[in-house]
Amino acid sequence: MFAHRTSASAGLRRCPTLLPVSGIDLGNGIVGAILGVVFATLFQQWTQDLWFKARRRSAGVVRSLTYRQEQGRAWDTFSLGPLHTPALIVEGDGDRAIAPESIHVQVLDGEVELPEEMAGWRTEIEAEETRAAEAGDRRPVWNGPRYAVESVEISRTALDEQSEVHLRLRPTDYYTFLAAQQLDRRLADGTTPRGRYLDPDAPLASPAFLQCSFAVNIAVVTADHLLVVSRRSTRVRMAPGLWNSSVNEGLSRHIDSSGRNAPDVHSVARRGMREELSIEPHEYTLSLLAFVLDVEKRHWSAHFYARLTELTGDELQARMSRGVADRWEHDTIEYVPFRSADVTRHLLAPERRHRWAPLAPSLFHLALVHVHGRASVERAEAQVVRRMQRSTRP
Numbered sequence: 001m002f003a004h005r006t007s008a009s010a011g012l013r014r015c016p017t018l019l020p021v022s023g024i025d026l027g028n029g030i031v032g033a034i035l036g037v038v039f040a041t042l043f044q045q046w047t048q049d050l051w052f053k054a055r056r057r058s059a060g061v062v063r064s065l066t067y068r069q070e071q072g073r074a075w076d077t078f079s080l081g082p083l084h085t086p087a088l089i090v091e092g093d094g095d096r097a098i099a100p101e102s103i104h105v106q107v108l109d110g111e112v113e114l115p116e117e118m119a120g121w122r123t124e125i126e127a128e129e130t131r132a133a134e135a136g137d138r139r140p141v142w143n144g145p146r147y148a149v150e151s152v153e154i155s156r157t158a159l160d161e162q163s164e165v166h167l168r169l170r171p172t173d174y175y176t177f178l179a180a181q182q183l184d185r186r187l188a189d190g191t192t193p194r195g196r197y198l199d200p201d202a203p204l205a206s207p208a209f210l211q212c213s214f215a216v217n218i219a220v221v222t223a224d225h226l227l228v229v230s231r232r233s234t235r236v237r238m239a240p241g242l243w244n245s246s247v248n249e250g251l252s253r254h255i256d257s258s259g260r261n262a263p264d265v266h267s268v269a270r271r272g273m274r275e276e277l278s279i280e281p282h283e284y285t286l287s288l289l290a291f292v293l294d295v296e297k298r299h300w301s302a303h304f305y306a307r308l309t310e311l312t313g314d315e316l317q318a319r320m321s322r323g324v325a326d327r328w329e330h331d332t333i334e335y336v337p338f339r340s341a342d343v344t345r346h347l348l349a350p351e352r353r354h355r356w357a358p359l360a361p362s363l364f365h366l367a368l369v370h371v372h373g374r375a376s377v378e379r380a381e382a383q384v385v386r387r388m389q390r391s392t393r394p
Helices: 002-014 023-070 116-135 174-180 193-197 265-277 313-321 340-348 360-372 374-392
Strands: 087-091 103-107 145-156 163-173 214-221 226-232 247-250 284-294 299-308 330-337
Touching: 087 145, 087 360, 103 265, 116 174, 145 174, 145 284, 163 174, 214 265, 214 284, 214 360, 226 247, 226 313, 247 265, 265 284, 265 299, 265 313, 284 360, 299 360, 313 330, 330 340, 340 360, 340 374, 360 374
Parallel strands: 103 163, 214 299
Antiparallel strands: 087 284, 145 163, 214 226, 214 247, 226 330, 284 299
């Protein structure tokens, strides 16, 4: 009996000691639990909001730094989905037309002069065209008088902030233009005109002798809402065989300047409508939408929208069948429904996506914005691009 009691007592001693709980400790525990519930209820949402704001702010800082690193250039050229062009829209967004009285054109004295090394290129062109004329093996290029762009300056009117465009021109000729188009030809020191005279981060800074082209491009829409799209002839010197604007007409010193007066861009547009489509001024309305620069070739353009008041697509086609002054400039005319989705699909069609003249896609986009509004056009363009991307996924 004694040994059994000893063993039991030893077992009790090995068990943990249980202390009695006082009334004070119990009360403190209850109060702590209640305060915990109260604080969690009152401050949990506030704490979560503070945390989310901190996360959102830090993420915004990261995105901002990344954006600045990847998108450092303030100017970018026109693109639409997979279609990328060298067209830089310098002034105008399509939404509001630029008034004729806001365009100020000045012709400076003194013709453009090429640098000595490039002047030899012009001499080569002149000799080749003279040889072609004498041999009769092809039609020689006529050295027509043109204008070079000294500068395009943009400002705003004081009261209503309307566009004010100051266009300064210098006399030049077509052979000088052809010589200046050889932007990537090597000079004696191994550089090129593009590398020596142009800064990709300052697209508007260029000597006048590299900007010997100024033209008007017009998006023409018929009375039954069809956009006229032309394809350039394979016989033209610049951009042969490419799809282009409805009308493209270059500034001519011989035709567009009467006496010593400076040329008027609206008058040039009306001349282009008459010569390329046989349409007279009373048959359409005309709106100037933008000034655009092809940064690759240094071609300037005034982008116009023309709406035919009565002529339908069929009637325009019949009109052209009876004679067009500059018929040889175009091989094909197409008529596209002037709806945002239809025009966008036409621009992005795989068979023609890389066959557009550089300034035409931006022209058609601005014309759509002018008629249908920016929000509607960009929404339709985005839908077309998304559908094309889904259709090309494996």
